[in-house]
Amino acid sequence: MAFADRDQYIADSDFVDVPTLAMLDKQYLTKRSALINEKRDMGKATAGIIGRKEYAANVSIAQPNTSHLSIVDKEGNAISMTTSIEMGFGSTVMVGGFLLNNQLTDFSLAPKVNGKLVANRVEANKRPRSSMTPVIVMKDDELFAVLGSPGGSRIINYVGYALLGLLEFEMDLDDVVNGPRFSNRNGYTTLEKDSILAQYKTQLEQMGHTIRLSELTSGIHAIIKTKDGWKGAADPRREGTAKGL
Structure with missing residues (x-):
């Protein structure tokens, strides 16, 4: 809805x-x-x-060429940035060494x-x-979490689930980032292929869902503040990684 x-x-x-x-x-x-x-x-x-x-x-339509990064520096400054060229090679126009995006397709x-x-x-x-959803979460007037994801219009699902996991269910960050994905954008329901969710295909079909098993392009990059300091995690479905200095 x-x-x-x-x-x-x-x-x-x-x-x-x-x-x-x-x-x-x-x-x-x-x-x-x-x-x-x-x-x-x-x-x-x-x-x-x-x-x-x-x-x-x-x-x-949804295009697959989006990236996200989350950063917190030693001074506590933070950025959550989602960037998209929209199509491979964007608009195919290069200016000053940069390819211009093709957000016209949005x-x-x-x-x-x-x-x-x-x-x-x-x-x-x-x-x-745009469906890009970079998020910075404040808790008690202090920085608590920085997160976002690529993934076309499913970004909304991925970031929404991550926020629910962190804020409502107080899940561990690694579990939030690594966990199985599902998505419904007001049509068919997609269950992540080869994940634990795939076993619910028949049960959901009996409830009226049209089910597709597919790889999902989640790419959550997140940093949260814990009692032991900052913790980062990068979605294993993509090429990202988490590092601290």
Whole structure:
């Protein structure tokens, strides 16, 4: 349902009246969550009605060429940076030794759907919508965690699960970063191939899920503050590593 609302309403706020507060309103979220059936997959969710001009849903593709890094220096300064060239070789244009990205593909592939405008359509001087989710977490007014991930629109899932694991379930950082992944972007449910989750394929299909077993491009890079100092971890699915000086 969150992905349904995202596809319907999220775009450059300089061009579109994005109903951020309305989407986070507790009454709205309670109403939406009441639609969840724990025993049966709902199939494709529709966006909620948020008292504004209705747009058509975004039409998009996901490209695999994104990176993330998390850094904390000895002075306690921190950066969480996700960077994307979007396609291999980006826009294929090089300037000053750097390839320019092709974030144009983060716009909707169609400006209209069934006669309705798409909020995230291409327009001059408009910023494309992005799923990049670099996060810095403060705890008791002090730096607690720095994290993020590459992974296209599944970045939202990966970072969301990491935050839930660290903040709600107080899991060990290595378990959060190394753990099996699953994803549903308002369509089929993907279970990470060759992980412990694959054994739930039949059970979930019986609940109505359309299941795909696939490798997932999670790349969580995270640093958290522990009682013994800083601890870092890098997702083994990618080429990253964690180092401290």
